Amino acid sequence: MEPVEPFLGPLHDVAVAFTGLTGVPVDLPNALFLRARLAGLPLPGRVSAGGSCHLLETADGWAAVNLARPDDLAAVPALVALLGGAGMEEPHGAARRAAAADVAAHAQLLGIAAAAHGSARGTRAPVRAERGGAASPRGPAGLRIVDFSALWAGPLCARLLGAAGARIVKVESTTRPDGARRGSPAFYRWLHDGHESLVLDFASGAPAEVVAEADVVIEASRPRALRRLGIHAEEFLAARPGRVWLSITGYGRDEDRIAFGDDAAVAGGLTGLDRAGDPVFLGDALADPVTGVFAAHAVARSLVGGGGELLSLSMAACAAALTDSR
Template identity: 50%
Template sequence: MSAFAIPAAVLTHAAEIASVLPVDVDVPELLTGRAALLSLPPPGRISAGGASRLLAARDGWCALTLSRPDDLAAVPALLESDEIGSTPWPAIGDWLASRPAETAVARARLLGMPAAVLGETPAAQPVIARVGPPAQPRTWADLLVVELASMWAGPLCGRMLARAGATVVKVETPARPDGTRAGSPEFFDWVNSGKLCVTADFDLPVEVRALLAAADVVIEGSRPAALARRGLGPDTVPARDGRVWVRITGHGTAGECADRVAFGDDAAVSGGLVGGTDAAPQFMGDAIADPLTGLGAAHAVFESLRRGGGEVLDVAMAATAARYATLPDRGTAEVTPRKPAPCAPASGLGADNTVVSGILESRSPAC
């Protein structure tokens, strides 16, 4: 399998972050494991996974991801034309070439599409806000983690906490399970093995509220408004002392950024974490903002727990990528994709509802 070009500084910094976690993290495996499992090629202007493109606008570069049926369905509205052809990318390229990158990306975002201007996002640390009293030190075996996240970054954070010894409960809806269940079973198991899997109806959120009230850590991977309008935010659900609520988003939770959709490749472009040259940029790694953000979120949770918790942590993929993009240039390493060791199969959809109900009955209520 062909090697992936990844800056040595990215590998070193990720290893430094991983070194303080209570689990062993193989950073090259973290960054290339999905590529190895799915036999993905190194990226160019097409992402390793194939759903994202780096495209030239009139005054710069931007990225667009068409990974969901809704994204493909929005292309005629984006281009204001039904003359698209058998594949949308040539028409999108022609449309972009005559428009400023910011204007084109703004239109794509208005339609709910994952898009980004190259280097638009500045580097920033996770945003920390205190929302409750801290708790006394707790062991990992005592922690209940509720994971309201799907795809990669959020579930990877949850998997690291599970490996540290926490009880991690992955919450999905029967009608809309984690999208990676429909893909490679090996990849799904890699980021979800060791968790309890339950289903719940977020429109009738009594069960979800009970989970969140009992949790020591909540991993949220949706846009904050989706939970807030159901009364399921960190400010509205009763909390145990020291609860840590980590929000993983594409572009943050402030203002209109909170409504932006992102995937790992376009988020990396937004943060300027790309390969190639200024004149001919290329995607770096395989959706690299996803694993770097999952690692960063696990580190942020670990540090919050050391402080006693009682905090909300906002971790944005684009800002995470931007921090790595600002590291000093130490050359590039050629990393051969490293396949993770086989994992125990993850639980089926809703397989552990009864088990988790028992955990909630035995757990002390929120303060």
């Protein structure tokens, strides 16, 4: 199986740039591989290291379908039916008669994270910045960063900014805690050590109050979900100079498609090759930590440049940035 290292040149450059801005070194081996080591995950192949994402051969290529949640598994018969399968046919068989883009589109229609291999390459920059407020240059040290994100990409960004002296406040819902809590406790502690933790009733208005006190917000939600809570990125940025809003999504804030680390990596073409020359997964949900490093650098660079920006990061585009460099 092809190693990860040949893809890492652009990520190393981003990590070095972050260090130049903050003085904080980025330990890329731990950022990328610590979770797999601590959890004892196997090497991936056609199935991801975590076991939920599957590479399916299609009529014209390959597609990743990520069955990460119970609802995803329950939707598999409907996916097979949409692909023209019959009875108890397995998704692998139905997928071979369909185009990769159709497999991904049908899965996404059912709420399953899925992507055609390489479909995000050359589609957009990893980071898009939009001016939303006045500038006031400063570094991360001493700033209050409110982190609404979960799992890996956003929390890794918060960890790096916390190492640069920011005060991190992790916010979770009473009804929907961070799914990473169900994984390795040691890895969760590594991500969140030293951070303040708030568990809030999101229906109470408390999240908006926490945001009002922040200098930087990290989130990984669809914009409409936060608006329903009375939280608006545009109002946050306009209210005080120098603020930064970081939005991490699978494909950008203007896309409703969901993504997790493994399928986003496949969308970006961040895969290896087996002996037959066919794609296999690389590492463990690589688009997550790759995006986390890109995100930390984007926030640090924005703050030093004055802030007042909404930063939109696409996990698939961050993965593609590594692939496109080869």
